[in-house]
Amino acid sequence: MIGKLNHWKAAGLAAAMLFAVPAMAAECIAPADPGGGWDFTCREVGRILAEEGLVEGNVQVTNMPGGVGAVAYANVAGKRADDAALLVATSTVGITQIAQGKYPAGSDQMRWIAMLGADVGVIAVAKDSPYQSLDDLLSALKEDPASVVTSGSSGAGGWDHIRLLMLAEAAGIEDLSQIRWVQFDGGSPAVTQMMGGQVGLVSTDLGEIKGFVESGDIRILAVLSDEPVSAFPDLPTAKSQGYDITGYNWRGFYTGGEVSDEDYAAWVEKLKTLYDSEAWQETAKSSGLEPIWRGGEEFSAYVAEQEKQMAEISREIGIIQ
Incomplete structure (x- = not known):
C-alpha cells in the first residue's frame, strides 16, 4: 500500500512539474440557454x-x-461560494446588470478570474457625416447635447448607450440625460437607419458592422480599445485621441467569493495558458472576438471600476436612484 501511495505521489509530482498547475475536474456554468454568447x-x-x-x-x-x-x-453566492472546481461565464452585460442593482449582490461577492477576448466597441458615423473626428462629434454634443440623435442595439442604460455616455462624460458633457438615444434590433439596422439620415451616430460592437466598414459606407470615429484592433489597425482609438475610455464587450469568468487564494491563482494561470494557446487565438478570431487578456487582480480591479462607472452613469440618466 505504501509503495502504491509513493507511486501516486511521484506521478502527481511529475504532473505538477509538467503542467505548472495540476489538472482537476471542472464545471462551467453558462447563465443562459444553449446557443448564446455565455454558452459559447x-x-x-x-x-x-x-x-x-x-x-x-x-x-x-x-x-x-x-x-x-x-x-x-x-446560486454560486448561496451554495457554491467555495467550489474551487467552478467557473462561471460572464461579460460586460453581467457587470451592467450588477451596476444597476439587478443582481442579488455587488461584484465584490465573487472572485473575477480573467477576460480572454472581447467584441470591441466603436463610434461610427455615415461617410458623408459632417463629423470628421471624435473631437468634432464631442464638441457638437458639448455645445448642444440634443443636437445629434445617437443609437445602438441596447436600450437606454444598456452597454451600447453607456459606453457612448462614458465618452461624453470624458469630454466634459455634464447633463448626459439630454443626449438623445434610439434603440434598434442590432448594429446593422442602426447603421442602415444612420445611412438613411434618421440618426447621427451608432455606438455598437465592431463585429456587428464589420461589413459596412469594409465597404466604406461608414466612418469609424473611434475604436474603444487599448490598442488598434488587429482586423482594422488603421482605425483610430479613443485613447489615441485623448479620451481614456475603453468599451469592451468582454468574455470572461468568475468563481465563488470564498475560493482560496491558491485555487484562484491556479485558475488564473490555467486561463492564461489557454489564452496563449494557438487553439484559443484561432477560436477567438474566427468567432469575431479580439483576443484580449486581463487576469487576476488586474481583472478584478477592472471589473470594480467598470461597475462603479456604470452605476454613476446609470444614476445620472435616471436608470437607478
Missing part, C-alpha cells in the same frame, strides 16, 4: 481546457438561465 464561452473554453490537458477529463457545462445571469450569481 463555456463550451469553447471548456473544450480547449480539456484538449490542452489543463483540467481532468472534460469540462461539464451547466446551463442556468434567468435574470440575465442573476440566477446563476445567486
Whole structure:
C-alpha cells in the first residue's frame, strides 16, 4: 500500500512539474440557454481546457438561465461560494446588470478570474457625416447635447448607450440625460437607419458592422480599445485621441467569493495558458472576438471600476436612484 501511495505521489509530482498547475475536474456554468454568447464561452473554453490537458477529463457545462445571469450569481453566492472546481461565464452585460442593482449582490461577492477576448466597441458615423473626428462629434454634443440623435442595439442604460455616455462624460458633457438615444434590433439596422439620415451616430460592437466598414459606407470615429484592433489597425482609438475610455464587450469568468487564494491563482494561470494557446487565438478570431487578456487582480480591479462607472452613469440618466 505504501509503495502504491509513493507511486501516486511521484506521478502527481511529475504532473505538477509538467503542467505548472495540476489538472482537476471542472464545471462551467453558462447563465443562459444553449446557443448564446455565455454558452459559447463555456463550451469553447471548456473544450480547449480539456484538449490542452489543463483540467481532468472534460469540462461539464451547466446551463442556468434567468435574470440575465442573476440566477446563476445567486446560486454560486448561496451554495457554491467555495467550489474551487467552478467557473462561471460572464461579460460586460453581467457587470451592467450588477451596476444597476439587478443582481442579488455587488461584484465584490465573487472572485473575477480573467477576460480572454472581447467584441470591441466603436463610434461610427455615415461617410458623408459632417463629423470628421471624435473631437468634432464631442464638441457638437458639448455645445448642444440634443443636437445629434445617437443609437445602438441596447436600450437606454444598456452597454451600447453607456459606453457612448462614458465618452461624453470624458469630454466634459455634464447633463448626459439630454443626449438623445434610439434603440434598434442590432448594429446593422442602426447603421442602415444612420445611412438613411434618421440618426447621427451608432455606438455598437465592431463585429456587428464589420461589413459596412469594409465597404466604406461608414466612418469609424473611434475604436474603444487599448490598442488598434488587429482586423482594422488603421482605425483610430479613443485613447489615441485623448479620451481614456475603453468599451469592451468582454468574455470572461468568475468563481465563488470564498475560493482560496491558491485555487484562484491556479485558475488564473490555467486561463492564461489557454489564452496563449494557438487553439484559443484561432477560436477567438474566427468567432469575431479580439483576443484580449486581463487576469487576476488586474481583472478584478477592472471589473470594480467598470461597475462603479456604470452605476454613476446609470444614476445620472435616471436608470437607478
